[in-house]
Structure formats: C-alpha cells, structure tokens
Amino acid sequence: xxxxxxxxxxxxxxxxxxxxxxxxxxxxxxxxxxxxxxxxxxxxxxxxxxxxxxxxxxxxxxxxxxxxxxxxxxxxxxxxxxxxxxxxxxxxxxxxxxxxxxxxxxxxxxxxxxxxxxxxxxxxxxxxxxxxxxxxxxxxxxxxxxxxxxxxxxxxxxxxxxxxxxxxxxxxxxxxxxxxxxxxxxxxxxxxxxxxxxxxxxxxxxxxxxxxxxxxxxxxxxxxxxxxxxxxxxxxxxxxxxxxxxxxxxxxxxxxxxxxxxxxxxxxxxxxxxxxxxxxxxxxxxxxxxxxxxxxxxxxxxxxxxxxxxxxxxxxxxxxxxxxxxxxxxxxxxxxxxxxxxxxxxxxxxxxxxxxxxxxxxxxxxxxxxxxxxxxxxxxxxxxxxxxxxxxxxx
Ligand code: SF4
Numbered sequence: 001x002x003x004x005x006x007x008x009x010x011x012x013x014x015x016x017x018x019x020x021x022x023x024x025x026x027x028x029x030x031x032x033x034x035x036x037x038x039x040x041x042x043x044x045x046x047x048x049x050x051x052x053x054x055x056x057x058x059x060x061x062x063x064x065x066x067x068x069x070x071x072x073x074x075x076x077x078x079x080x081x082x083x084x085x086x087x088x089x090x091x092x093x094x095x096x097x098x099x100x101x102x103x104x105x106x107x108x109x110x111x112x113x114x115x116x117x118x119x120x121x122x123x124x125x126x127x128x129x130x131x132x133x134x135x136x137x138x139x140x141x142x143x144x145x146x147x148x149x150x151x152x153x154x155x156x157x158x159x160x161x162x163x164x165x166x167x168x169x170x171x172x173x174x175x176x177x178x179x180x181x182x183x184x185x186x187x188x189x190x191x192x193x194x195x196x197x198x199x200x201x202x203x204x205x206x207x208x209x210x211x212x213x214x215x216x217x218x219x220x221x222x223x224x225x226x227x228x229x230x231x232x233x234x235x236x237x238x239x240x241x242x243x244x245x246x247x248x249x250x251x252x253x254x255x256x257x258x259x260x261x262x263x264x265x266x267x268x269x270x271x272x273x274x275x276x277x278x279x280x281x282x283x284x285x286x287x288x289x290x291x292x293x294x295x296x297x298x299x300x301x302x303x304x305x306x307x308x309x310x311x312x313x314x315x316x317x318x319x320x321x322x323x324x325x326x327x328x329x330x331x332x333x334x335x336x337x338x339x340x341x342x343x344x345x346x347x348x349x350x351x352x353x354x355x356x357x358x359x360x361x362x363x364x365x366x367x368x369x370x371x372x373x374x375x376x377x378x379x380x381x382x383x384x385x386x387x388x389x390x391x392x393x394x395x
Contacts, residue, residue: 002116003067003088005042007163008188008220013246014042015237016190016223017230018071024052026059032230037065038280039231040238040250043221045069045091054081061086069118076102083109089163091118094150095125103150107159116161118190119150123168123177138168140177144184151185162187163221167194171209178213188220198227203236214244249284252339255303256289261380262372263291265309265328273332283343287335293368297322304347305338307331310368315361319347322361323354 001007007014017036021028023046033044048054048070061068069089070082074096082090083106090110097103110117123138127146134142143166154162164187166177174193182189193209196202206224213219222240224233241247256271257263271289278287288306290296293315296308301320308315314331316324316338326334342350354361372380379385 002043002069005067007043007116007190011220013214013219013241014221015040015234015241015247016043016045016069016221017041017233017237018045018047018223018225020230022053023047023056023060024050026056029056030060030063033060033064033066033068035231036234039234041066041230041234043067043069043089045071045223047071047073048078048082048087049073049075050078051081054078054085057082057085057087061088071120072097072106076106079106080109083113083115087115089116089118091120092150093120093122093125094146095122095127098127100153103153104157107154107157110161111157111159114161116163117154117159118163118165119147119154120190121146121150121164121166121177122194123166123170123173124194138173140166140173140180143168143173143177144180147181148184151187160187163190164188165190165192167192167225169193169195169205171205174209175212178218179216182218189218190221190223191219192223192225194225196225196227199232199236202226202228203232206236207240211240211244214240214246250282251280252278252283253286254278254289255286255300257291257296257299259291261382262294262376263309264293264311264368264372265291265314265331267291267309270307270309270331274335277332277336278339281336281340283339285339285343287339289331289335292372293365294372297365304342305335305350307335308365310365311371313364313368315365315368318342318350318354321351321354322358322365323351324357324361325364 019029019032021032023029036044044066067088070087071091072079076097079090121143126138130142130146147164166181168174191210193206196206210222222237224236226233242249259267285304288300288303290300290308293308293310297317297320300306306317312328314326
C-alpha cells in the first residue's frame with residue numbers, strides 16, 4: 001500500500017507522476033498535485049532534496065488528495081525527514097545512497113512506520129562499482145544486480161515493503177532489465193523509460209517500453225517521464241492503461257475514420273473539434289466521427305454513438321441506427337449533447353428519445369447515401385484501377 005493505494009498483488013495498475021515545483025513552495029506544489037489527481041494520477045512523487053523540501057512535505061501531505069512519495073537524492077537524512085513529514089512512500093536511488101548503514105537506517109525507520117520504499121535504479125546513475133564490473137557499460141544485468149544488492153540490505157533489517165524500478169532512457173535496455181528483474185523477484189515493479197524527452201517522441205518511447213512489459217504481464221505501477229507539464233504524464237499513463245483495458249475508461253474513446261475519396265467533410269477537423277469539445281468530461285463512451293454516411297454508420301456500428309457526414313449535414317447514429325439529422329456546423333455540439341444523454345440514461349433511452357425523428361433520419365441518410373454513390377460511383381477511391389495495376393504487374 002502506498003497510502004490508501006494498493007500496488008502489486010493483482011491490484012489495478014496505478015499511474016504516477018512527479019511535481020516539477022520546488023517542494024518547499026508547498027502552495028504551488030499542492031496546486032500541481034491537485035492538477036495531477038484531476039488528470040487521473042494515483043500517486044505523486046515530490047523531490048526531497050533539501051531540508052526546506054521536507055518541511056514543504058509536512059505541509060503538503062495532510063492536504064494532498066493522493067499519496068505522496070518523497071524522492072531522495074544523495075542525503076539519507078532527507079529520507080528520515082520525509083518520513084517524519086508523513087510521506088506515504090520513499091524512493092531511494094541505490095546509485096546515489098551507497099553506504100549500507102545509511103540504507104539500513106532508512107529501511108529500519110520506514111519499517112517502524114509501515115512505509116514502502118521504491119528501489120529506483122537508474123541507468124544514468126548506476127553504482128560506479130557495478131558499472132565497472134560490467135565492462136564500463138550499463139547492462140540489464142548490472143541494473144538488476146544493483147536492485148538485488150539493495151533488497152539484500154533491506155532484508156538484513158527485515159524490511160520488505162519494496163517496489164523496484166530499473167529505468168533507462170534506452171527502450172530495449174529497460175525492457176530487458178525489467179524482464180530479468182521480474183524473473184529474479186516477486187516485489188511489485190514500477191515501470192518507466194527515464195528521460196524519455198518531450199512529446200510526441202517521448203510519449204512514444206515511454207509507451208513502447210511500458211506497453212511491451214505490461215502486455216507480458218510485467219509491471220504494477222507506471223510513470224511517463226516526459227519533458228512536459230506533468231499533467232501530460234498522468235494523461236498519457238491513463239490513456240495507455242485505458243487503451244490496454246487495464247483500467248476502466250474515464251473519458252471518451254473517440255474513434256474517427258481515416259477519411260477517403262468518399263468523405264463529405266474534413267474528418268480531421270471535426271474529430272479534432274470533437275476531442276476539444278469533450279475535453280476532460282468524464283463520459284466513458286466510444287464516439288465515432290465518420291466522413292460519409294455511405295459506410296460510416298456501418299463501419300462504426302459498435303460505437304455507442306457517432307456522426308457521419310452527408311450533404312452539408314450530419315447523420316447522428318446510436319448503436320448503428322440513424323436517429324437524427326443536424327446541420328454540418330452543429331455536428332460536434334450534437335455529439336456532446338447526445339453523449340451526455342446516453343451516459344446518463346443509456347442507449348435504449350436515447351433510441352426511445354429518437355422515436356419521432358428516426359424515420360426521417362433514416363430516409364435522409366438513404367438520400368445522402370444514394371447521392372454520394374451517384375456522384376462518386378461505387379469506387380470512390382479508384383481501388384479498382386490500383387488492383388488492375390497490381391494485376392498487370394503480376395502478369
Ligand atoms: S468510406 Fe466514409 S466512413 Fe469510410 S473512410 Fe471513407 S469517408 Fe470515412
């Protein structure tokens with residue numbers, strides 16, 4: 001448990017992030033923690049690099065909406081002060097605090113208070129002795145050995161509230177290190193690609209590493225380390241877990257067709273406008289934006305709700321059934337309005353509500369379908385010509 005949040009042992013995968021304010025500035029830090037909690041962050045880490053930071057933690061912890069972990073750098077005394085401040089967890093980097101007596105002193109104090117510690121091995125700050133032992137290179141084996149050494153110190157004082165991470169900025173390196181670590185220990189694992197960089201590249205790198213491991217059943221809690229507002233880290237974490245079906249969906253799952261020769265509207269703009277309009281609304285539905293009414297409602301029939309473009313108008317459909325027609329400039333607002341209705345009352349109630357407009361909507365959709373097919377023909381994307389070209393090549 002990190003505060004009241006379970007980690008490991010089959011608990012849902014949790015999302016972590018880290019504040020970038022000075023922890024001593026407790027007002028600004030708390031504001032950032034609230035922003036992170038609202039974005040779906042389960043646990044927040046704050047740096048505890050100076051005595052003033054520990055004092056800040058003493059003010060932050062009692063009013064934090066989520067458990068707080070203190071990140072300890074080189075001074076084991078900061079760890080003791082953070083524990084005194086009431087933090088819910090510590091993170092120690094074995095590459096930075098290396099004296100066994102210091103490590104054990106912290107572990108003893110954490111044990112007395114029932115506070116967990118993450119052993120946070122970092123490829124960039126590996127213990128120099130291990131670096132040398134493995135040929136002057138950061139290897140998965142060296143990172144795992146660093147974690148196991150630290151566990152051994154903890155075991156000497158009978159401390160086992162342990163979480164471990166073996167982060168590196170290289171995705172293949174961290175994947176291999178976590179794979180080896182998961183074979184070597186049963187302690188919960190905290191996943192991350194360290195210093196992944198700014199989005200979108202950083203987000204991709206972190207996703208590649210974290211998602212690969214999660215798909216293998218490795219990992220209990222995750223953090224995106226992005227060069228960005230920490231709220232982006234929390235959002236990315238949540239989106240990944242939702243996309244992988246590892247956490248319940250909180251926000252809209254917006255799907256959109258890729259657009260093609262049959263599209264009657266600029267799908268990219270409408271989809272983007274819809275994303276903006278839904279914003280952070282907590283509506284866990286799948287909503288589709290489709291470029292044409294010829295194929296849109298059918299292709300997206302599994303969505304809870306969708307809109308397909310027709311002749312300067314939008315055809316709204318619920319579970320694949322046409323329910324209403326609206327002018328093109330009202331497509332996004334209508335989607336939001338109906339999504340809210342379905343979220344509150346359910347899809348059946350929405351179909352019931354559309355009783356009076358359903359028949360006209362179906363007729364209008366058929367008109368636009370016929371017109372589109374009449375104007376663009378059966379082969380709007382000229383696929384047949386491409387196929388003929390392929391066949392010519394084959395011949
Ligand atoms: S056929 Fe229609 S719905 Fe499908 S990709 Fe093209 S525009 Fe979008």
